[in-house]
Ligand code: UD1
């Protein structure tokens with residue numbers, strides 16, 4: 141963003157339309173709350189609007205969409221009580237529009253891939269003397285979209301919705317992406333002139349173009365690639381938007397210096413941050429909120445969410461980092477190890493088959509195979525504290541709340557219920573009894589019993 145873009149953005153009011161029921165999704169969740177790269181679609185749209193330098197935003201919601209209202213807070217959320225079309229939805233924000241703005245920017249909450257630069261270009265197009273500027277694109281399959289009808293001078297004359305289009309109009313490849321910039325001072329007047337005489341009986345925002353042209357006002361359009369402008373109406377569209385977003389995120393991660401050995405098998409969240417020289421092996425899934433430090437390796441089939449991985453750490457294969465997992469520099473978390481709400485200090489290791497939850501593990505500690513923090517007793521969660529350099533033998537159950545001091549050693553197979561002080565050795569398991577030479581006699585007795593002789 142240049143400072144000029146940011147300065148012009150200040151005069152803009154963005155209205156995000158999110159009141160639609162999303163009938164075609166067949167979902168009880170509002171459409172714009174469906175996630176792409178771990179983030180609700182409306183979140184991506186709000187990010188793009190903010191990055192374009194626009195800070196006045198209203199999100200038009202439908203009745204009863206409380207989760208959406210909470211998600212977009214503190215932006216105002218005017219309610220469109222009845223879904224009567226996209227122009228009707230914009231007018232739900234009448235009070236915000238009446239407060240005045242240089243530009244009114246309308247963005248659809250179901251168009252999650254739009255970039256800040258494209259929003260900037262649309263606003264620039266409007267400011268070239270047009271009352272209305274609309275964003276167009278040429279999708280591979282134009283069938284669901286409104287079509288741009290151009291005048292002899294190449295300017296935009298009107299937009300015709302697919303359902304209202306003649307066969308000739310349906311042959312037009314240039315489609316409406318839905319984003320529109322409207323001269324702020326004229327916006328309410330133009331919107332109030334839109335009628336509902338069409339196939340769906342709705343107030344179409346797209347009719348604003350014909351309304352403006354009818355008043356002798358100029359309308360323009362900008363174009364951008366389909367990868368940014370596809371609208372999500374169905375679950376299939378959602379999967380395609382996810383694929384497009386993943387492609388973008390993988391490219392960004394690699395551009396920032398991470399190696400993705402097989403990028404098409406790695407799934408990133410919108411906020412995943414991979415440091416320089418991080419290597420991600422095939423088939424790794426990043427949920428939201430993951431940061432990986434420089435030079436760390438994430439090996440195949442690992443799943444990470446709301447976790448921090450320190451520089452040079454090794455994770456996986458087959459590791460699971462759940463919310464609150466924090467690995468220090470050079471820590472190792474190996475196969476079939478689950479970490480939740482726990483910190484591992486620098487160089488600490490849990491290499492095989494372990495569950496570390498609600499715990500802190502000091503630097504350089506070694507957690508043996510099969511170690512379990514028993515953090516939950518069916519009622520409450522309790523903490524386990526393990527000091528620096530401690531050694532926890534294989535198959536140890538740490539019954540929380542419990543602590544193992546720095547430098548302490550716990551014998552394999554222990555069930556630890558009492559604190560283990562620094563530098564002590566604790567063994568908490570049944571003693572072994574051994575009876576030398578007795579095995580042959582035992583076998584003979586069992587055989588005789590089987591054959592009914594004893
Ligand atoms: C709309 C455009 C179409 C364009 C396409 C681009 C209109 C009439 N049509 O069609 O030209 O090619 O987007 O993706 O504008 N919404 C409300 N209230 C309503 C109706 C819709 O808030 O009463 C919201 C929806 O939540 C959605 C957005 O407006 O975020 C677009 O609505 P949708 O029904 O998906 O429009 P399309 O049929 O896709």
Ligand code: CA
Pocket residue numbers: 250371372373
């Ligand atoms: Ca749509």
